[in-house]
Every structure is written in structure tokens, then in C-alpha cells.
Amino acid sequence: MTLLGEVVAASGEVAATRSRKAKTATLSALLARLEPAEIRPATAWLAGEMLQGRTGIGWRTLQALTPTPAATSTLTVADVDAALERLAALAGSGSGVGARRAAELGALMDAATSDEGRFLVRLLGGELRQGALEGVMIEAVAAAATLASDATGSRVEVPADAVRRAFMLSGRLPTTAHVALTSEDPVADLAAIGLEVLRPVRPMLASPGDSLDAALAELGTEVVVEQKFDGARIQCHRRGDEVRVFTRTLRDITGGVPDTVALLRSLPVESVVLDGEILALHDDGRPRPFQETMKAFGSTGLRPWFFDCLHRDGLDLVDEPLERRRAELAAIAPDHVMPGVVRPSAEEAAEAVDASLAAGHEGSMVKALDSTYSAGRRGRAWQKVKPSHTLDLVVLACEWGSGRRRGWLSNIHLGAREGDGFVMIGKTFKGMTDETLRWQTDTFPRYETHRDAWAVYLRPEIVVEIELDGVQTSTRYPGGVALRFARVVRYRDDKPAAEADTIDAVRALLP
Template identity: 40%
Template sequence: MPRNALIVRVASFYDFARVCQSLSQTASRLQIAETVAEFLATLDPDEVEVAVRFFVGRATASGEEKRLKVSGRAVWKIVAAMTGGEDQGEEIFAAAEDFGEAIEMLLKLRASEPEPTLTIREVAARFEEIAAIEGPSSRGRKLDALREMFERATALEGKYLTKILIREMRHGMSEGTMLEAIARMAGRPVEEVRRASMLEGDLGRVARAMRPGEQARPSTGPPSAEAFGAERARAMKPLRPMLAQPMPNVAQAFAALGGKLALEHKLDGARVQIHCAGAEVKIFSRRLNEITRSLPEIVERLRNHGPRAFIVDGEVIAVDPEGRPLAFQELMRRLGRRREIERVRAELPVRLFLFDLLALDGELWIDRPYSERAAALKSLAQQVGAETVGRAEPRTVAEAEKFYQAALAAGYEGVVAKSLASRYTPGARGRGWIKVKRAHTLDLVIVAADWGYGRRKGWLSNYCLAARDEKTGRFVEVGKTYKGLTDEQFRTMTGRLRPLAISEAHGTVTVRPEIVVEVAYSDIQRSPQYESGMALRFARIVAIRDDKSPGEADTIQTMAEEFERQTVKPRPPR
């Protein structure tokens, strides 16, 4: 039954922190979901929305994370200066289990503990204020606002403020478990909540809408998942992109999809989702950040296209003056840019290729079969003057292999095989989409880096690479490499990693897992050196994937599957 607890007071952040602390000592996933559901039931709608985000390590709404720009190193410097613990870092990090506990230990150095006065709403408002600070001296003003919050925080509150800011909760509450907690709070089937989450993209807003008593007409119950999707289509809010599973060759993809499939060229570009309604056009990145201003030529092409409203999925690539594709790194100069847009536009034009239709004339199409969406997309693209990706429907493996080899010869990354019957499943690696690429690559996260020596002295230039464990959400190391980057990229990467630093010892800087890189490798080996039991052989970085979030990195489970697919594998240990 839905929980309709009587709300008698404003929820304190200290209560939230205590719940988090109890979760970290709970092994049962069901108990974690039940504990969180009971806590959420005591909150009002605004608090529910915020608390759900906080539980999964999000300080702000989905798509707003980039604006916060607060590093673990900044938190450490602020709190160390507050408490006089600047010279105790090595001892504290040796004793602490994680960065949040290290901040808690620092705060305990104060002469007295403040009374817990922070509320969940207040913390959320302060995060929003910090994210909104821009312009001259913005960094200093952000840190001042952060300092004021930590000065008021108890040691336990400071621990979880930090964990939220660096997105490293480590208390067992994954997004999947949170969906179960929301379902329990709302008294709704978990599949309905999961569907709503796929369409909404922000767990906080899902929880708020499903909270009993939030709706204007309580007798109708919380809105259906379809209501979420229809609202997003009307309001120009992005859906999470569907993802593809990797497979080593076209023959396996053909067999996995039962021979009823289409193949599409896989471009080495940036995923974009475009919402059009008359003169209004909005463009979103795969991480749901709005990037409309960065791509004015696409807006100009699609604006005033006619009476039809639609949402399309596609890929943007950078091209040279002759229209030939350029490297992915070149494209990153365009995305997210706010200044000198016209100059860079002239220097670095882009081309848009569409490959899916998500909504048309106010109706979601994601549950229609891919074959129907593809046909409608072809017609729509012709109407608005847009290009679509190269596509074929092979009848045999030989035809599929011929299309794949032609794609490679033309310079494409590979192909995406799509079941003709597949639905579009936002945010999921649907079984109906399979990517086949030339090289063995994985998208991994940098979790630490070594200071270089010799020619690379002064740069963080040897990177510890980690895959995500989809069961725990942790990042597990699987290899290390200094290969693949130019001197200029080493210099730039050093500048990006330093603000993410959590700790430093013996020439190795441990960083927050935020930067995703595409890593090519020859094969996967068994390795006792790593907790995962696997290591990449001859790893090299082939691209810095700023368009991907750490949550989209490849998983240990994917690595294990890739290992089993290898024709030649090391003998198992005796």
C-alpha cells in the first residue's frame, strides 16, 4: 500500500545523512529499498525529489551537473583550512575508507560540533546557487558559498555533502535499487516506475510525480509512464538515448537478431537528440545537456520546417572544407561552446545524420517497431532536408558482411545492427541494437594517474583505467596505459585531472571517476594484479569521450563476455 505518512516537520539533512550511514551498514538490497522508501514517505514532494537525487549521488537535476564544477580537491582545501588539518592529509587518507570519510575526520578536528540545522531543501538550494554562479571570479564565489555550507555542517553531514558532490555514495543504493524504493513508496509496480524513469531521465522528478498525494486528482493515481513520455514530447525535455550492445562480428549480430535486421553506418561523432516544433528547436547531448547554441547551422536548417513536431536521434560529425569527416576530438571543439561560435563554425563545420524517430506530432513512437520508425524517418528527413545514415537490410550473412566491409573501407567505425521489430528503450542497452566495430575497444574511466618522468615530466601521463561493476556501481581497475595521447593532450589532460584529485601518494594521484576514454586493446588477459581478475593487453587511448558519462562506461560484465568470446584465451589458473 502507498505510504501516506503525516508530515510534521521540515526534513533535516542530518536525518538524510543518518539514513545513508545506515545503508552503508546494510547488505540486503531489499532492506536498503525498504529503508529508503520509508524515509521518502515522510517527506513532502519537493523534499522527495531532492532526496532521491542525493541518494544516488546527484547534486542537481539530470543535465545540470556540468554547471556545478566543484572538485574533491576544492572540498579538501576548504575543510582543511577550516579545521587546521592541512598537514594531516597523509594520516587521514591512510585511515579513511573513502574521500567522504576523510572529510568527516577533518571536520571532527574542530573544537566543537555545530548543531545540525541544515535542511534537505536548503542544501539543494545552495547547490543550485553554486551551479548558477558564472562570470568573473566565479570559482572564488563558488568556493565561498561551499565554505559557508561546510561551516554549518556536522561531521556526518559534511561526509555526505562531499559524497554527493563527488558522486561517490558507496552505500549500496544503485539506480536500480532506487527504482524499487520509489515503487514501494508509491505502491506501484516496479516495472511501471522503471518505464517512467526511462522516459523521464531524472529519478527525482519520477519520484515526485509518483508520490501519493502529489497529483491534482488523487483518485486517478500517479501518472502513467506514457504520461511522462507525452509530457516530455510536448515540453521539449530530452529522453535518455538507447544504447547498443557490442559484438565482435557481423555474423554473430545477424544470428542474434534472427536474420531480420537492418545495418546502419556507425559514425565516429557525437550523439544528439533534436526536438523541433515550428520555429523552436532544441538540441541535447547524450548526457542530456542542452547544446543548441553550439550548433546554429542545424537549428537554421530545421527551423520553420513546417507544421510537424518531432523528436529525432542522430549523430553530428565534424568535416573539413571538402566535407570529409574529421576526428572525434575536433568535434569536441564545437560542443558546449558558448563563445566565438560563429568563428569556430566557419573553421569547423558539422554534418548531421539522423537514424531514429522518437516522437512525431506529439505522439511518442518509441514502442513502434524499428522498421516503422525508419520508414517514417526517411520521409520526414526528405521533408526537412536532413541526411540519414547509410542503411541496408541484408537477407544473408554474406550481404551483411559486404555492407560492413564497405562501411570500413569508407572510413566508418563499423555498423549498428538493428532488429526490424525492436522498440526504442531509452537509457538501456536494448537487445535489439548491436554495434560491430573494427577494433576491440571499451569505454573506460580514469581513476588515477602517475606523474610522468623524462619527456613527460610534469604531466599526469600514465592512466589507471577502470570498468564499471553494474552490480555495485563501483569502478574496478582493468589496466593502465600512457599510450595514445599527444604531448598537447597530455598537457590538457593534466589540467583536467588535477581539479579532480582526491588524494596523492608515491607519485600517483587518485581522481574522481569522471573522465571517460575510449581504449583500444589487442586482447583481455587474466590478471591477479587487479580485483577484476582481468587486464587489457596493449591498451591505448584512442579518444577522450567527453560526450559520455561515467555511468555509460563499459562494465566488468561486458569485459567478461568479451573475454569469453576470444578465440585464444590464456589457460585458467591452477
């Protein structure tokens, strides 16, 4: 049996080094010696998550704890997983539920050492939830599976790409790790994990393009230039009459998009998986702001547009070129295909971009027609072209306002992804309406880790889209750069922190 203390020690070693090789070695050594029943929970914890999801325990409850730490480590991985299951089962409100939850949590914390208790508080509070660690975990699972095969005397080299593909298609890293570490033929069994209709797939992501000319110079003439809507990303699954619609974070929103569900049921297929955008429109057909689209969930009037087909009637298409997938899409839902031009000349491409902007959309997408669907990856085969620079950054803290903004949380601290964490690159309060200030003041304390007289410091989970005029070098912020004329465009409720822009992407904007 593996002790929780061993997981905590490995997590601490990973946090203490910047070396990706060292992180992978530490994690793989631990994963390789786990019992089969321990693999899923331990993998989830090391990636900063829990198998049980939310347990209903807030930061106020965690901060109010006064445990008596155990002198030695006795909690096993199985003990903690069972305790988290009990806590999850007690999620809800009411004095009776609250008392039982407090008792269960108190018993768990009293059984933990000081180090284990701090780890559990951060895990339960979401402070360990760093999606950027997933890449290291994928490499560690592959290395651990290779080590495990060594122990049986039949060494099998398990490539990280095999683990990555299985994870992206299943959406479940703990389950992928369990297959890799317990299988007699991990490479074959990982390859057998494919797209499953009604189970969401990690969406393929686009990279920022410097300009239309630069995107065309890199990708060539074998491209499609599509309109880029400022809507909400959706992934739609149908099998028979059963329909599921998921967000880009794989959250099920089927009940909130009745029009899209009805459309999917009307398509001439038995099974299908489509990728696209949904947005609210004005009466004249022009798009409404992103925030209005998000508020419209649960009502009618949201219009879906699709730009990819990942599966049709038993045939998986993720490894087929985009041109083939677009042809399948056009045959299935011709009235809902994202507008675009195929193999345009430079002049036709420019006209398509201008038409997208004129229609009220935020820009265009340039996609290579031979690209496969790289689930969960951000590659150069898809590039987004916008008229101004925008970055998706994470809010690290927020300062209390002064003058007219006194009493409101105002100036936000912005962070970019760096390794397994985030580094600060600037602040801004520009572009904020009174409604934004009220929302920040109401919402940010739910993500609070601590505060001082000037600011509230947050778990790095809230993503904000920032428009800027450029980037310059600076010694003022830890990231070594500063944003020029940064202003808030919107908060990205649809995007996890793991998909925020990296410090390398920010530095690439330096003149």
C-alpha cells in the first residue's frame, strides 16, 4: 500500500524543480510502484484534481480548520480516496449535512501529518489544480509504464504520444494511466482507446497568427479561411435519439441548448460528433456580444455553426484530413457549416477576412486542409487571425479600487503560463464597466487564497481576454515583459487556465 505521504513528497519535489526531466523522473518513479487501485486517485491528485470533482467544501471551511496533525504518516492512498468519496456523497446544504461533512473532514485532517494536511487543503480548495502539469503527467505515465514492463522482464517502450492520444480522446488522464500501468500490452491497449460517441473529446486548439499574410506564407495555398465567431465553443454528440452537447471544458450543457438538440436529432445520421460554435444573434443576423451568448443558455435563440466532423455513422474521422471532414460536415448539415473559402488566392483570402469583420465577427481562422484533428493540442495547422493582439491570461490577484472605484475590486494582476505555474506580466483596470467591477467584487472572493490591505490574491483559475497594443521588455514584473495599453475584453468562462497563453507566446510579441 502506498502512503499519502509518498504522494505529497513527490508533489513537493516536482514543485521544487524547474527541470521537466526531473519532474518526469519523480512522478514516474511513484506511479510505477502504485497498486492498481491506487493509480487513478493518485494520478488525479498529482495533476491537481480529485476523481470526485467538487466536494462542497469551500475555502472558508478549510481556513477555519484547526486540526491536530499526526506525528507520523499512516494515511494510505486508499484511505484518502475513500474519505473523499464520503465527503462528495455529503455535498449539499443543511445543518445535518454540514455537521457530518465537518466531522468527516476533521477526522481526515487529524489523521494527516502537517505536510499531508497542507496538501489536502490545497487539493480540496482547488489550489493544486494546474492543468499545465498535464503535459508532464503524460510523459510520466509513459515512463512509468515502461518501468512497469521492466519489472516483469519484458520491457516495452511506451511512447508519450500513445498516452497523449488516449488521454485526449478519452478526456480522462487517471483512466488512461490505469490502462497504461496495468495492461500486459500497454501500447496496443492505449491505441484501442478511441473516440466514443457521447463521451467528450478534448477540443483541437488554434495558435495565434501574426497576420493573414504570415499565416498563408506558413501554411501555403491548401487552406480554408473561415469566419471566426465570438461565440461559445460546443462539441455535439448524437447516437440515435440520444444527444449530448459539451463546452470546450467538457461540461455537459445539453439542457441549456434546446434548439441545438433539436437540430442534431433532425440530421440524416445515426451517430455523429460535430465541433463548432454557438452564438446569439440580433434580428438582423449580426452577432450579439459573447456575454449575451453565455447568458442565453437555457433558452431558445442560440444558433449553432459547425466547422468540423469527428465521427459519422460508426466511422471515426479524427485521423482524416480536414478536407475530408469538411465534406462529411457539408453532407450532414449544409445550412450550418461555418462560412469560409477553400484554396483562396491571397486577394480572396483578404476579402474573406474583411467580410468576417464587416459581419461583426472577431476575425478569421486559417486552417491547413491536410491537417488531422489533434485533440487537445494547440498546433500551427490552425491559426486565428484578428485585427488586434489579444491574449488569454489568468487573474492572479485584484487590488481594491480608489476614488470612484472605492469598495470595488478593480485593478487585476495578469499572469501567463510558465512551466507548471503562472508568472505575472502586468496589471490593468482599463475596459472595465461598472457591471464588470461588481462581478469581480462578487466573484473573486470565491477564489481567494489570502488577502492584505491592498489586494485579494486568487487561485489561478479565472481566464480573462486582454487586448493590447504590444509588448515591451520590463524589469517591473517577474515575467520580464509588460503589456502596452492592456484592456479587458471579456472574462472567458468557457476556457480553463490550462489553455491560457504561455509566457513564450507573450514574448513572441516583442518587437
